[in-house]
Amino acid sequence: MPxxxxxxxxxxxxxxxxxxxxxxxxxxxxxxxxxxAACRDKTAAQQAGYPDVIAPPTxxxxxxxxASAGLNSDPGLGLDYAMVVHGEESFSYTRPLHAGDxxxxxxxxxxxxxxxxxxxxxxxxxxxxxxxxxxxxxxSTLVERGQ
Amino acid sequence: xALRYADVEPGTEIPPKSYQVTRLDLVKYAGASxxxxxxxxxxxxxRSVGLPDxxxxxxxxxxxxxxxxxxxxxxxxxxxxxxxxxxxxxxxxPDDGAGATIEVSGTVAEKLGDGKVAVDLTARAAGAKVLxxxxxxxxxx
Numbered sequence: 001m002p003x004x005x006x007x008x009x010x011x012x013x014x015x016x017x018x019x020x021x022x023x024x025x026x027x028x029x030x031x032x033x034x035x036x037a038a039c040r041d042k043t044a045a046q047q048a049g050y051p052d053v054i055a056p057p058t059x060x061x062x063x064x065x066x067a068s069a070g071l072n073s074d075p076g077l078g079l080d081y082a083m084v085v086h087g088e089e090s091f092s093y094t095r096p097l098h099a100g101d102x103x104x105x106x107x108x109x110x111x112x113x114x115x116x117x118x119x120x121x122x123x124x125x126x127x128x129x130x131x132x133x134x135x136x137x138x139x140s141t142l143v144e145r146g147q
Numbered sequence: 148x149a150l151r152y153a154d155v156e157p158g159t160e161i162p163p164k165s166y167q168v169t170r171l172d173l174v175k176y177a178g179a180s181x182x183x184x185x186x187x188x189x190x191x192x193x194r195s196v197g198l199p200d201x202x203x204x205x206x207x208x209x210x211x212x213x214x215x216x217x218x219x220x221x222x223x224x225x226x227x228x229x230x231x232x233x234x235x236x237x238x239x240x241p242d243d244g245a246g247a248t249i250e251v252s253g254t255v256a257e258k259l260g261d262g263k264v265a266v267d268l269t270a271r272a273a274g275a276k277v278l279x280x281x282x283x284x285x286x287x288x
Contacts, residue, residue: 048225
């Protein structure tokens with residue numbers, strides 16, 4: 001089923017504050033095989049100039065998904081998640097996320113394009129600290145394949 | 148040794164590296180990322196929606212490409228300031244003990260000033276390009 005074009009421009013968020021923790025960063029780094037000590041050891045991270053352990057660059061997806069999940073699961077949009085594959089993703093960082101950050105995410109549906117049986121959903125998510133400091137903007141294109 | 152901005156030349160090819168991905172990696176990634184889409188861990192569900200097999204999370208492949216850039220740049224994952232990719236093909240991960248191999252290669256594309264270098268990346272699996280239009284910007288000392 002084609003996605004509901006009325007959802008272009010819809011905004012979800014800001015989400016509940018998300019507290020970035022050392023354990024979650026280490027779990028994520030382990031799962032992707034990122035070996036850097038800066039993701040696990042506060043002293044090593046501080047020697048590299050960071051206030052605490054830092055998240056690998058793709059970690060922002062964990063936070064952006066909390067915002068976009070609210071949009072994507074809205075029954076009015078009509079997205080069938082089992083038919084979804086990831087089309088494109090980009091991250092633009094003001095600085096790395098680090099343990100101790102408390103951030104909120106706001107997602108906007110930028111466009112919905114229907115190409116035959118496929119729909120393409122472009123979402124932009126801003127991640128900022130609760131104090132309003134921009135950390136990262138994540139842009140996702142999801143593709144809903146036709147049956 | 149960290150790579151230095153002054154030592155980097157556009158056009159330089161970065162030696163390719165291979166990263167293995169197994170079903171266990173996908174289960175771990177699902178747990179760590181919170182992306183539990185069934186197509187990434189349930190073969191029956193994946194086939195029922197027309198996929199050849201369980202497929203890797205695109206974000207898992209993207210994370211391997213980020214590791215590749217980080218390793219080249221000297222090991223600091225915080226050095227990547229921008230990173231974008233297009234997922235141009237799926238990475239099927241068979242349940243055969245070996246899984247799939249993702250081969251990442253890269254070229255220094257541009258020096259952007261302020262210590263920033265753009266790197267163009269390609270990732271392949273089973274002969275198909277799985278990442279295209281992939282570019283990372285990394286800040287070097």
